Amino acid sequence: MAGVNSCIKYSMFIFNFLFWICGTVILGIAIWLRVSKHGKEIITSGPSGSDPLLAVNLLIAVGAIIMVLGFLGCCGAVKESRCMLLLFFIGLLLILLLQLAAGILGATVKPGINRVLNETLYENANLLSETSNTAKEFQEAMISFQKEFECCGLINGPSDWGNNFQQASESCECTPNTSKSSCISYQGKNVYKQTCVSFIQELVQKNIIIVIGIAFGLAIIEVLGLVFSMVLYCQIGSK
The missing domain is CATH 1.10.1450 (Cd81 Antigen, Extracellular Domain; Chain: A)
Incomplete structure (x- = not known):
């Protein structure tokens, strides 16, 4: 029976370890902003018309999800656990589908947003x-x-x-x-x-291009993660 490719296994581990670290940093900063005195001063210094805690709570959720996915990917690669790899694959696929849905929704409502902004x-x-x-x-x-x-x-x-x-x-x-x-x-x-x-219109256009570029880069990384996890999943099953 074919064995597990060590290169894919450890590449998967390193990728998800960095993924987990990013999630930990995001979660740590978000929690500090949420509970510490200095953090609350920072988030309440923004525009009075917005809810600063909403953004912080969103960061906490994002950080927690990234941490869980990173943990599943790391453990799934090291322990050669098909269950963990499958959960990682499903979680990452859902995130990719949500990004795609958000992109389609953004493209659909963009004319309406521009009209409201101009008005x-x-x-x-x-x-x-x-x-x-x-x-x-x-x-x-x-x-x-x-x-x-x-x-x-x-x-x-x-x-x-x-x-x-x-x-x-x-x-x-x-x-x-x-x-x-x-x-x-x-x-x-x-x-x-x-x-x-x-000036505002130029600024919006530039930021949209940056956001699209970041989203496209993340999508490529996520697709690579999906491919590596599924290849490793199949190789473990064929051992």
Whole structure:
């Protein structure tokens, strides 16, 4: 009867040992953020409109799942246990299928997300020229955003500010290091040509490409894990 390939066996062990370590690190950091005083200060310093504990709980779940899968893969390879290898294969396959479903769902709802994002940004552009308390809060946030990301106005550039332009002009003004092609003249001031909505759209597009790249890389690793585990499973059965 054919024996178990040592190269596949120990490659499977090393792969899953690193997998288990990653899960342990994720779980440890998530638990520290959840229970420690300093960790709670970090997660509660984010935007008030979001629930920071939801992300931490998700990290705990992800870390625990990765740890369990890594343990099953390591023990299944070393002990040559078909049961553990089969559980590892099923778990990894479910994760891969969930990733695929999430990708399909993301591609399906992407046009709707873009539409909602554009509608929200166009509505907020009107707040720049208003004088209400709600508008002032948004204007303060926009001034900080313009300073940091070197853009001016939301949709139509500096004209979005209307009569409020003077109070935001400093955040719109180009720095001495900014190229002339990136600036335009408005009400006697040299301001950024790029609107903040175009910057946000570029940022979203870049992040989507990064997320797709990471997901694709993970999918390749997961497929290799599935192949190695099934090959090892078959070899153990044929001993």
